[in-house]
Amino acid sequence: MSDTADRVKKIVVEHLGVEADKVTEDASFIDDLGADSLDIVELVMAFEEEFGVEIPDDAAEKISTVSDAIKYINEHKG
Amino acid sequence: MRRVVVTGLGLVTPLGGDVETTWANLIASKSGAGQITRFDASNQKATIACEVKGKDHEYGFDPDKRIDPKIQRQVDPFIVYGLDAAGQALEDAGLTEMDEATRERAGVSIGAGIGGLPGIEYESVNLHERGPGRVSPHFVHGRIINLISGQVSIRYGLMGPNHAVVTACSTGAHSIGDAARMIKDGDADIMLAGGSESTVNPLGIAGFAQARALNTSMNDRPEAASRPYDKDRDGFVMGEGAGVVVLEEYEHAKARGAKIYAEVVGYGLSGDAYHVTAPHPEGKGAELSMRMAMRKAGMEPGDIDYVNAHGTSTMADTIELAAVKRVLGNDLGGASMSSTKSAIGHLLGGAGAVETIFCILAIRDQIVPPTLNLDNPDEGTEGVDLVPHKARKRPVRAALNNSFGFGGTNASVIVKAVED
Numbered sequence: 001m002s003d004t005a006d007r008v009k010k011i012v013v014e015h016l017g018v019e020a021d022k023v024t025e026d027a028s029f030i031d032d033l034g035a036d037s038l039d040i041v042e043l044v045m046a047f048e049e050e051f052g053v054e055i056p057d058d059a060a061e062k063i064s065t066v067s068d069a070i071k072y073i074n075e076h077k078g
Numbered sequence: 079m080r081r082v083v084v085t086g087l088g089l090v091t092p093l094g095g096d097v098e099t100t101w102a103n104l105i106a107s108k109s110g111a112g113q114i115t116r117f118d119a120s121n122q123k124a125t126i127a128c129e130v131k132g133k134d135h136e137y138g139f140d141p142d143k144r145i146d147p148k149i150q151r152q153v154d155p156f157i158v159y160g161l162d163a164a165g166q167a168l169e170d171a172g173l174t175e176m177d178e179a180t181r182e183r184a185g186v187s188i189g190a191g192i193g194g195l196p197g198i199e200y201e202s203v204n205l206h207e208r209g210p211g212r213v214s215p216h217f218v219h220g221r222i223i224n225l226i227s228g229q230v231s232i233r234y235g236l237m238g239p240n241h242a243v244v245t246a247c248s249t250g251a252h253s254i255g256d257a258a259r260m261i262k263d264g265d266a267d268i269m270l271a272g273g274s275e276s277t278v279n280p281l282g283i284a285g286f287a288q289a290r291a292l293n294t295s296m297n298d299r300p301e302a303a304s305r306p307y308d309k310d311r312d313g314f315v316m317g318e319g320a321g322v323v324v325l326e327e328y329e330h331a332k333a334r335g336a337k338i339y340a341e342v343v344g345y346g347l348s349g350d351a352y353h354v355t356a357p358h359p360e361g362k363g364a365e366l367s368m369r370m371a372m373r374k375a376g377m378e379p380g381d382i383d384y385v386n387a388h389g390t391s392t393m394a395d396t397i398e399l400a401a402v403k404r405v406l407g408n409d410l411g412g413a414s415m416s417s418t419k420s421a422i423g424h425l426l427g428g429a430g431a432v433e434t435i436f437c438i439l440a441i442r443d444q445i446v447p448p449t450l451n452l453d454n455p456d457e458g459t460e461g462v463d464l465v466p467h468k469a470r471k472r473p474v475r476a477a478l479n480n481s482f483g484f485g486g487t488n489a490s491v492i493v494k495a496v497e498d
Contacts, residue, residue, distance in 0.1 A: 017148040041215035048211075 086171025086324030088163035095139030128423030154194030160226035160274035185238030191427030194221025246483025251430030255345035272431035274320030305451035317423025321431030346370030350486025361401030379411035389417025430481030437477035
């Protein structure tokens with residue numbers, strides 16, 4: 001498991017208050033982890049902070065699973 | 079006519095995270111005051127407050143009992159306190175599991191005077207230092223006043239009136255009075271009503287200190303600083319916390335065999351039409367408010383046994399007392415009157431609800447809570463029982479709570495032991 005994946009999952013666990021084993025790469029934030037649209041805004045902000053990337057709104061709207069987030073961050077982090 | 083009774087109580091205060099702990103400490107003459115621990119207050123004019131204690135404290139508050147950690151993270155403390163007090167009140171009333179028809183007739187009116195000032199302060203600094211993209215998406219709905227009512231409604235599925243009073247330090251009393259009227263008018267059979275506040279933050283303390291409202295002369299003696307009616311009083315001590323009651327239509331409560339604490343029999347409200355922070359020097363607004371409540375209750379002087387005064391430990395204490403004397407008589411018609419702000423500080427928007435609950439408990443236990451630190455009573459207090467230092471057993475059939483706020487807003491609520 002990559003370092004990015006670990007750090008993304010840790011943020012998801014902290015922000016959504018879910019069990020770590022539920023945060024699989026296929027997990028959907030809304031359907032599987034009980035997030036709402038505002039939780040996702042908050043998660044995206046936390047990813048930006050953690051990885052020093054900027055995630056514009058149109059890109060953020062396409063991030064719906066844990067793997068979407070990992071993929072975007074790996075492609076864009078400096 | 080529909081009658082309104084109280085069937086559940088909930089408290090989060092500087093003296094306890096629940097009703098019985100708070101009440102026991104209040105009756106034991108304990109003080110909730112101390113140095114501010116929430117932030118470094120060393121550069122403030124007032125360095126003391128009555129803070130709600132953490133869960134490790136002997137009489138602390140544990141938010142994890144009832145509130146999802148995710149919600150705790152998203153909202154200001156005043157919402158956490160209000161939501162917990164509402165949960166306590168529903169549990170006390172045996173109303174946590176209501177069918178849909180009952181929930182459609184159950185509403186919420188829990189207000190605050192100021193709302194989420196700590197979060198506003200934090201995000202304002204955040205905005206300036208890091209830019210708009212760093213402001214929390216939960217900023218607005220985690221700070222605005224009606225979001226206690228909103229959160230309570232969502233948590234417990236309450237679909238009746240969803241309201242929130244904002245009348246500074248009379249919020250809690252107005253909430254109870256207004257919600258009782260909603261039940262009388264048939265808008266609901268059950269209402270959760272009360273108030274909450276938490277502004278123990280740098281901006282809150284500085285703001286009230288600059289308005290010359292806070293005690294700044296006794297930072298070295300926090301437990302002595304709130305001293306209503308005493309000659310040496312010089313401002314209030316900031317408190318925080320929440321009080322929520324379950325109000326219920328009398329027949330509805332009887333039909334389900336509910337425990338009934340008291341009946342809400344009188345409610346008065348008025349405006350001073352005088353000054354933004356100072357009360358009318360003759361206490362005319364206070365007098366009008368009390369007279370209206372007495373008239374609605376059909377009561378005469380002598381029918382009230384206990385007055386929980388607004389009594390903030392400012393110059394206004396004796397103005398209120400003069401107004402109470404004009405309404406109840408120079409000896410208050412035999413009533414005892416105390417200010418529990420001497421023990422828990424001033425809970426601002428929470429005060430009126432917390433203090434109405436103290437009135438209800440005074441009726442339940444036939445004991446009146448004390449006015450702490452009343453060492454040298456000021457002029458005008460002669461011949462009045464201000465219950466100095468120690469609680470006292472006495473008959474309490476009915477009690478009146480006064481709450482007055484910035485803007486010259488006044489509210490009085492009368493509760494009474496229930497009679498068929």
